[in-house]
Amino acid sequence: MKKAIKGNHAVSHGVRLSRVGVISAYPITPQTTIVEELSEMCARGEISARFIKVESEHSAMASLIGAATAGARTFTASSGNGLLLMHEVLHWTAGARLPIVMADVNRAVSGVWNIWAEQTDSLAQRDTGWIQIYCESSQELLDGVLMAYRLAEKVMLPVMIAYDAFFLSHTTEIVDIPDADVVDRFLPPYEPPVQLNFDDPRMFGGFFSTDYFYEHRYTVQQASQEALNVYPEVCREFNAHFGRSYDLVETWLTDDADTILVTAGAITSVSRIVIERLRSQGEKVGLMKLRMFRPIPVECWRKVLGNASRVVVIDRNLSVGVGGVFAAEIRSALYASDRHPPVYSAIAGLGGRDVTPEDVEGILHSMKVDDPSPDIPLYWGLKR
C-alpha cells in the first residue's frame, strides 16, 4: 500500500511490521514522532509489543540488554545528545552480541544547543561495534528496518539506522508499505541462538580475565566482518520479496567518472540533481552514496573509487582535530590500494544548515579550480 508519510513514520511502520517484542525509548527532538507513533500503534493493538517508557535514553538502551537477552526482538530510537548518553551501553550491547535495532535521527551535538541535522552523533559511536547504515529516503528507512533485523539476528550484532534530522525525519514522501504476510515470510520470528532458559541456566556477560577478553573482542570483530558477507544475501532476499534492493554502497555514473562525489544521507538527493546537471554539461562526474559505514566495506569502496582521478567527500559532521569523518575513513581505506586517487574533503551543513544544489556544485567547482590541498578540509559556506 502506498502512502504519503514522514520519514519517522516510515521507521515506525518498519518496527510494526517487524513484530518487535519490546520497545523502549525516551523522547528527543527530532526522534519524538517515532515514539509517539509507536505508542499509538501499541495502544491501537497494531503492535503486541511491550513499550517501556523509560526515564532516559541510557535506560532505553539498557532495558534492551535485559529484553534481548531474555529473547525478545527489540527496538529503540534516539538522536543527538540522547545517543551520546547511550554510549556506554552501545559498547555493552554490541559486546554482548544483542541484535537490537535502533533508529538514530542524526542531530548536532556540541556545547551549545542545536536540534538540527548533523551526523556527528552517530559517527561518535563508530567504535562501539554497532553496524551503521545511513539512509537517504523514507522508503529506504522502512526497508532498512526490516533488513536490519535480518542482518542483526544473523550476525548477532546490533544495527543502527541513521538519517538526517528534519530533512528526512519530518519530510513527507510516498512510501510503499509492504503487506504484513510478505514481511513475515522475509523476517521470521526471532530465535536467539543462546536462550535464557530456566532449565539450562547460563550466565550472560560476567567477568572476563585477561585469558579470555582479547579472544572475546576478536569474536565481535569477526561478527562485524561477517556482516559484509551476510548483507548482500539479505539484500538479495529482500529484493526477491519486495522488488527493491540496497547495496553496501549505491553508485551512480561512477564507471567512467573522473570525479566521484561521496555523500551520506539526505545530501545525496540534492547531489543527484547536481550530478545530472554537470553530466549534461559534459563533465565526467559520478556519485557514491555511503550506506553501510560499520563495518567498512573497504573492497567495495576501493572498487568504486579506484578508477577516479579525484574523490570529493561532503561531510555533514566534524571530528574536531581531524575534520570530516567520512573523508578520513575513505582516505584510510584507499591508502593500501594500488589505485588511490586524492580524497578532497568538504565540511558542509553542520547544525542543519541547508546544503542546496548550488552548494554542492560550488564545492565541486572549488575542488576543481582552486587546487585545494587534500589535507585541509574545505569549510564550505563558513561565515567569516
Add this chain to the structure above:
Amino acid sequence: MQRKIAIPRELLVDEELMLPGMTSCQGCAAPISMKIALKALGNRTVIVFPACCFCVFQGGYPYSNLKVPVIHCPFETSAVVASGAAAALDVRGEKDTTVMVWAGDGGTFDIGIQALSGAAERNDNILFVCYDNEAYMNTGIQRSSATPMGAWTTTTPAGSLKSEPKKDIEQIMLAHHIAYMATASPAYPDDLYRKFQKARQITGMKFIHLLSACPPGWRIDPADSVRTMRLATQSRVFPIYEVTKQTGAAPGEDTWEYDITVIPEKEVPVSDYLKSQGRFRLMTDDMVMKIQKQADRKWRDLVEKRDATRLSGV
C-alpha cells in the same frame, strides 16, 4: 535470653541454587543472603548484577556458581535491565518467574538510583535487592551515600570522617508507592527467607534492603560478621521491618501497612554496635550521640507507623 530462630524446613533440605566455589572474602554477608534468597525464590529466577563485589566473585568466565540464569550489566543500569528482562519474559509467556536485581549500595543509592527510580515509578514487576555494605567495597572501601556518619573509609580518612548521615533509601523507595519494601539481615535468616518468599508472590516493584557486613571494610574479624549485623538490629541502627501495599476497595484507597518483623531479643546502645567495628574507631562522642538519637527517632517512628497502619488496616 537467646531468641530461638525457627528455620523453615526448606532452608535445610531444598535444592542448593548457590554452589560452592565463591571467591568472596571470608565473612562476607552477601553470599549468606543470596543462598537463603534463592531457596525462597526457586529456580525460575533471573538475577541481574550490576558492577559490584558479587558480580566479580559470583563467577568469572567461564564459571558461574549460581544455578539460575544470570545477566550482567553496566553499573548504573541494573533496575531497568531487569525491567527489560521482565517485559521480554512476559511477552514470551513465561509464567511464575522472578527477575531479581542484586546490587550493592553504589548501584542502588548512588549511580543506580536513576534507573531504580524509573523502574519503581513504573511499578515494573521486578525485585530489587540492595546488599548494603555501606561503602564502595569492590574498589577498596570508598565512601558512598550509604556510608554512615562517622565512618572511616579510604576517601573519608582520619581527619575527614564522613560527616553526613546515611541516605534514607527506604523512605525514597516508599515515596515511589511501591508494592513492597522490606529490610532484612542474614543475622535473622528465617525473617530474610520469609521476605523473599513474600516478595516472590507480589506483582510489581519490590525492594529489599539487606544489611551486609564487609569484614575488610568494616574492620571486623570475619568470624564476627553475623554477630555485628545482629548488633545493628539490637541497637536499632538497622531495624528490620516491612511495608506492604494493601490494595484499597476503591481507587485511591490503597494503604501501606507497616510491620516490625524482628523485635530484637535485647536492646543495646548504638555504641555497642559502633565500638565493635574498626571503621568507627575515630568517631567522636558527639557523633555517637547523634547516631543514638537518629536510631531512637527511627524506631519511634516505625512503632508509630506500625500501630497506626495496623489500626487502620483492621
